[in-house]
Amino acid sequence: MKDLLFPEPPAAAEIERLDQVLSERQSAWWDAFYARREGRQVPFFGRAPDESLAAWVEAGDIQPGPALDLGCGNGRNTVYLAQAGFAAEGVDYANEAIAWAGQRAREAGLPSLPLTACSVFDLQRPLGHYALVCDSGCFHHLPPHRRALYRDQLLAWLRPGGVLALCCFRPEGGSGLSDDEVYERGTLGGGLGYDEDQLRGFWGATFDIECLRPMRAQAPGSALFGAECLWVMRARKPQV
């Protein structure tokens, strides 16, 4: 296991400097990615929610309440959560993703599903409010120097006892780059893979990790989404 850089957020000036080093995959990149969606077989372009999210909701491990889906893409998990009784909202910094999520929401009979085009780092939301924060595939695209900032913000948005449902690359799903290599090369190489110790060390510093396992692959045409190259994690904000 390689140590992750930045266990705590660096100073604001350092964050700004490192943002310039890793500027290749921003909202414009994702806009272009979602604009070319016709006929492409991208696993997360479907409508199915994550198998883990659905399992935890159905088992009562996550109780309905206000829910924030960060990096929501086409809204497949946001729509699922709204249908499951959550006051769900989706956020993504790609306008094309938010437009697509709006279309999916209308098709699902949820025309007023709140969807916001905004970076997770610029988002203003009430603190201690959410029963659930969902991140499926956003965290592994965040640069190392912004990870701890993100973790602290998620913790602040959640109410005590609230849940983080995370889905991110396992080592074999990501680029294989270490944090040091990311800065040497100036790229995340398409997304970072994490090993179990790294995730437990990083998220377990402030959350109670209740479940961390490989995602369960799903058969083609399944009503659920699952791919083995991903981890799923359910972590709870401590009560005190």
Ligand SMILES: C[S@@+](CC[C@H](N)C(=O)[O-])C[C@H]1O[C@@H](n2cnc3c(N)ncnc32)[C@H](O)[C@@H]1O
């Ligand atoms: C792999 S896609 C996953 C989309 C969706 N959650 C799903 O599983 O279908 C990652 C998403 O994160 C979004 N994203 C990445 N960095 C972000 C940021 N800083 N703020 C908001 N959205 C971000 C991208 O625009 C993209 O839609």
